[in-house]
Amino acid sequence: MSLSQKYGRTYHYPFSLGTTSDDRINTNYWEDLQHIPEIIHTEKLDGENNCLSKHGVFARSHIAPTTSAWTAKLREYWQLIRHDLGELEVFGENLYAIHSIEYKKLTHYFYVFGIRLHDKWLSWEETKFYAQLLDLPTVPVLRTEKSPYHASNFKSNILEIVRQSSVFESYDVLTQQPCSCEGIVTRNTGEYSVADFAHHVFKYVRKGHVKTDEHWTKNWQKALIHY
Helix, strand or coil, rough: CCCCCCCCCEEEEECCCCCCCCECCCCCCCHHCCCCCCEEEEEECCCCEEEEECCCEECCCCCCCCCCCHHHHHHHHHHHHHHCCCEEEEEEEEECCCCCCCECCCCCCEEEEEEEEEEEEEEEEHHHHHHHCCCCEEEEEEEEECCCCCHHHHHHHHHHHCEEEEEEEEEEECCCCEEEEEEEEECCCCCHHHHHHHHEEEEECCCCCCCCCHHHHHCCCCCEEEC
16 A cells, blocks of 8 residues: 555646657647646656655655665655655655756756645645745746637747757757757646646657666666756
């Protein structure tokens, strides 16, 4: 039995090119957007989804806390804040290990993208508030849009965003050449229920960004922090 509920699967936009056979697509995303007063587009960072809760540090599975080598620093930090978390579950992208994208200007190893409290995902303002209290950064916000959305511009705006480099200067791990960011995650800036997650969070992933294989966990390398 899991200690908590794992992070929900984020559905792709229908025009997301980086889908795989087991990904899910939200074909009704436009209808969902009509019920959201304001959204933000945040950068999708290429790391591991980790959760900090009173029970420990978790990766994708919440059956038991993770013990991976690349979460060692995060687990040390968790020891300092675990009594302050209460019922909060803090989700973020762990960039301690380099995956398919190497970032040349990282300022931290863990970037918060969501905080869950019981059956609710907190608003973006509350997420930033608690992240700041815990001395953690949030993922970069690339653009904010308010309803009504313009169908003719929405897709082109997303495609424009994902052609750009990462905020943290992204390089292809194999070629060591500059590359565009992995993609974007769009979310409702307000709070929403866990049950309705799929109607409030959407993503676009660029084609062919994955460069790792089954040997990644044996040969991983530590990312560098830019001071």
